[in-house]
Amino acid sequence: MPFPDKFPWFKPILAGATLGERLIASLGSLIGIGLTGLVCGLCFGPDPALPLIVAPIGASAVLVFAVPASPLAQPWPVIGGNTISALIGVTVMQVLPDPLLATGVAVALAILVMSLTRSLHPPGGAAALTAVVGGSAVANAGFLFPFLPVALNSVLLVLLGILFRKLTRRAYPHVAQPPVVNEHKTKDRPASLRVGVQSADIDAALAKTGETYDIDRRDLDRLLREVETQVLSRMHSMITVSEIMSRDVVTVDQSALSERARRLLLDHDIRTLPVLGQAGRLAGTIGLRELAAGAERIRDRISPAVTARPDTPITDLIPLLSNGKSHAVVVTDQDGRIAGIVTQTDLLVAVSRALLAKDLAEAQSWRPLTSNWPVAAA
Structure with a gap:
């Protein structure tokens, strides 16, 4: 059920979000974070030199359980983004003794490398930062920190996300709908792609807005075509099968x-x-x-x-x-x-008859307006 209109400040900013979805996300995060810390604790015991779980995993849990369709929440960005960023943070900490300079360089390099490796993950910036300012526990762990606990935390969170989504019948990892193909095996484009929104239209719109959106390009194409279908259905919904x-x-x-x-x-x-x-x-x-x-x-x-x-x-x-x-x-x-x-x-x-009837109705609606127009003398 969507959030009530009388509570506008509590409406989620994400399109398609509902109160039920957020409750499920909260439950998933509770289970995911709890089990991640428990498993790490059972594996390594109460070692004060090695943290059982790192703070960026909390942010990763928000993405995995609250917006599982986001490209930033998929398994490779979660695991690769966190691990690579933590590794960069540890490396920068070893090279640059100035913590203030090291924090900026670590986060900047993490963004660059995550982008190049297609593993962009917002909590990765926090993982890089944690590696620099994490204190004695992180410093003592050294290059072990990116793998234990960061990589292990990330892998466990992804596995729990997959299991949780299967139990709740929600897809994770998210797989964008494959492109429509021509079933007749000719070079022509499929009939459904010859009219309406075109890929070139989407590219032009993205270029004009100059923005980066947190949605897969194929999902955006599918969403716009579904919008076309819904508009058509609203305009001609009076005729049933x-x-x-x-x-x-x-x-x-x-x-x-x-x-x-x-x-x-x-x-x-x-x-x-x-x-x-x-x-x-x-x-x-x-x-x-x-x-x-x-x-x-x-x-x-x-x-x-x-x-x-x-x-x-x-x-x-x-x-x-x-x-x-x-x-x-x-x-x-x-x-x-x-x-x-x-x-x-x-x-x-x-x-075709529905479109013709619509055109005739529109023509009839204009007739009273045009019938009173003055006629020029011959």
Whole structure:
């Protein structure tokens, strides 16, 4: 649940953040930091010359558990950024005796090296600083400090982050959505990338703003395209799938022979044939592409079905039917039974008519304004 509007000062500044997400992040940090210190303590015992955990790990925990999709919170930046920065801090401390000068040089070099090694991690600056001003415990540890405890702390935190995210069904490490490919294996760009926001538009916008944003370039592309879809859905959300779907659906049983399915596809001139499983529920779909493998029975060649509900706005089907792979969306009820089917043709006709109706409505709204304009004498 999002933060209430009546508490504007307590709204998170991160887009998409909710109170529930922050509570989960707090719990993850509690477990992560606690177990990291416990494991280090069990491994090394109460050695006063070696700290069990370092302060920058607390900042790393904020990133790992609160913003796991950030490029700065991924495993390599956490482990590499902290370890490399601590190593730089120890090295600078050995070379420069002046602590004031050493702190600035250590943090500056840490930023540079993290950037070059693609391990930029904000707590890395604190790790470099800790290596310089950490006191006798860090000084006595020397070049062991970047590895024990910094590297060990970082590795444990990442492992706990992965485990915690699996338990809460949240992705970590974050993997940006792969780029859309042309399913027809030609040189043309995929249909969904030929219109709307282009990569060149994103690059131009980033160059114009002159800012660096904490988001993966591919995630930004995906986000903007989803915004386009949401705008389109809002503008034409009055039309639902139930209004345009075909209800007399040609189907085939999963126990049928391949020849039966092939004949139905050709006789009805369709590309997608829904397959019925147990109790008449949808088991998947099959087309000529699947049948080309030559299996005797279709149960061995069934593909997962692309589905929607009757109350789904038709604009939600656009990305499903423009990926170059799916030719139809099977409409199912809550019990998984087939209620209808929407093909690419159905969607194209519906969207074109909706756009035409919108244009006509706008033209009608202007008519009263233009009808009273004075007409020049001939």
